[in-house]
Amino acid sequence: MAEEQELIARLEARVLWLTLNRPDRRNALSPTLYEALLDALASAGRDPGVGAVVLSGAGPAFCAGGDVARMNRHAETPTLSCAERIAAMRARTRIVEHLHGMPKPTIAMIRGAAVGAGLSLALACDLRYGDDSARLRTGFANVGVPGDFGGHYFLPRIVGPAKARELYLRSPLLSANEALGLGLLNGVFSVQQLAPEVADIAGDLARGPQPAIGHIKANLNDAPALSLADVLDRECARHVECVDSPDHKEAVRAFMEKRPPVFQHSREAAAGPGAQRHPSSSKES
Structure with a gap:
């Protein structure tokens, strides 16, 4: 029997x-899972066929963090130096x-x-986004790190x-509604509705104007560390770049014609198969 893939x-x-x-x-995160997740995300960032990424967990939990059993084994028999x-x-x-x-929107879909x-x-x-079962906790102090x-x-x-x-x-354990109240969750749905709602949100973003969405994300990421003048410089450069893009021209035409815009990547997706495997795929979730 084939070994179960740690990232689907x-x-x-x-x-x-x-x-x-x-x-x-x-x-819980393992060396194999770390490597697979790093490779998949690096590939997704470069892949023009990916418009959005949704991260979730199999079964009743999103992710319990580091594997404490593995930490215990390594604490007893460390094999690497501190620097390593x-x-x-x-x-x-x-x-x-x-x-x-x-430069693509990323979404965490949290159960448990x-x-x-x-x-x-x-x-x-x-x-x-989470369902009613979502429970959030920093948890580090509980294990002494x-x-x-x-x-x-x-x-x-x-x-x-x-x-x-x-x-x-x-390190309190926050319920879904407590996390929502703090802004840690953007929305809470029923167990049955979480996946369909996240699919709709991710799909809308993936069909959107990708250069503009990437630049919005870059502006928001840059802003906390920059002066207002520097933010204005970057906003202007990125805005003008998008004004010259096919997506902006399509959005203006759609507005004048009173119809929804169909952006470049949405058009390409409609011309091809509705679903396909990513290079790092193993099987469906």
């Missing part, structure tokens, strides 16, 4: 669905750089637990610095 990738209608597939471990372990961890954290920085590095993965996405995968970067920007300190230091 499926490309459908320009949406790349990435499913963490270790349900027996609540999708730091370098290996930093290489893995490029995952969140891709989720945050790629999103804890520790699993929560950090969700925070790195542009949008987060400060945390990784960019949570200290993303969490204060989403909930504010004071609330982020509370969530890290006290």
